[in-house]
Amino acid sequence: MNLATLSDTGLIDKVKNNHTSAFEEIFKRYWEPLYVFAFKKLKDEDDAKDVVQNVFINFWQRSATLEITDTLEKYLFSAVRYELLHKISQSIKQQKKITHYYNEVIPNFMAALDPLQQKELMAAIEQQIAALPDRLKEIYRLSKEENLSIKEIAMRLNISEQTVKNQLSTALKKLRVGLKEAFILILISSTS
Numbered sequence: 001m002n003l004a005t006l007s008d009t010g011l012i013d014k015v016k017n018n019h020t021s022a023f024e025e026i027f028k029r030y031w032e033p034l035y036v037f038a039f040k041k042l043k044d045e046d047d048a049k050d051v052v053q054n055v056f057i058n059f060w061q062r063s064a065t066l067e068i069t070d071t072l073e074k075y076l077f078s079a080v081r082y083e084l085l086h087k088i089s090q091s092i093k094q095q096k097k098i099t100h101y102y103n104e105v106i107p108n109f110m111a112a113l114d115p116l117q118q119k120e121l122m123a124a125i126e127q128q129i130a131a132l133p134d135r136l137k138e139i140y141r142l143s144k145e146e147n148l149s150i151k152e153i154a155m156r157l158n159i160s161e162q163t164v165k166n167q168l169s170t171a172l173k174k175l176r177v178g179l180k181e182a183f184i185l186i187l188i189s190s191t192s
Contacts, residue, residue, distance in 0.1 A: 008072035015063045043160035055079045128175050136171040
């Protein structure tokens with residue numbers, strides 16, 4: 001049977017019965033328009049791909065119990081809209097966490113250190129920043145050293161605001177991982 005000739009309803013019936021080829025046909029039909037829709041909203045290729053991938057993963061995992069009351073197309077686009085909202089919400093929460101980390105946690109930690117420890121920590125931070133890939137380093141420095149907003153960085157580098165947020169988040173994650181050892185060494189030296 002040629003699945004490409006089946007209607008969406010016929011494919012859904014097969015997917016409900018665990019028919020992977022029918023799922024693959026739905027994927028082929030809808031991946032690109034869903035991706036284009038998500039990309040227009042997020043302006044970031046990787047995030048748009050993640051959103052569409054999550055929609056299809058959820059679709060497959062729930063395939064046995066799917067209740068699609070409208071067309072498959074409307075169902076999938078609604079699922080992408082929901083996933084977009086979830087992605088944006090996560091991004092906002094991450095941004096708040098980063099702001100809290102830089103405005104509250106680091107200053108309090110630095111205040112508890114003596115001048116020599118502060119100097120050691122600043123050197124460790126600078127070493128970690130220098131080790132970042134060029135683009136991440138540039139975005140990090142524009143944000144933290146020049147105090148530019150995400151919008152200003154995006155305009156200066158001619159990239160989307162979402163890309164700036166993602167790159168800044170990636171830079172901060174890399175710095176946190178790289179600085180754990182420095183923090184531990186400084187804490188150990190302060191107790192000995």
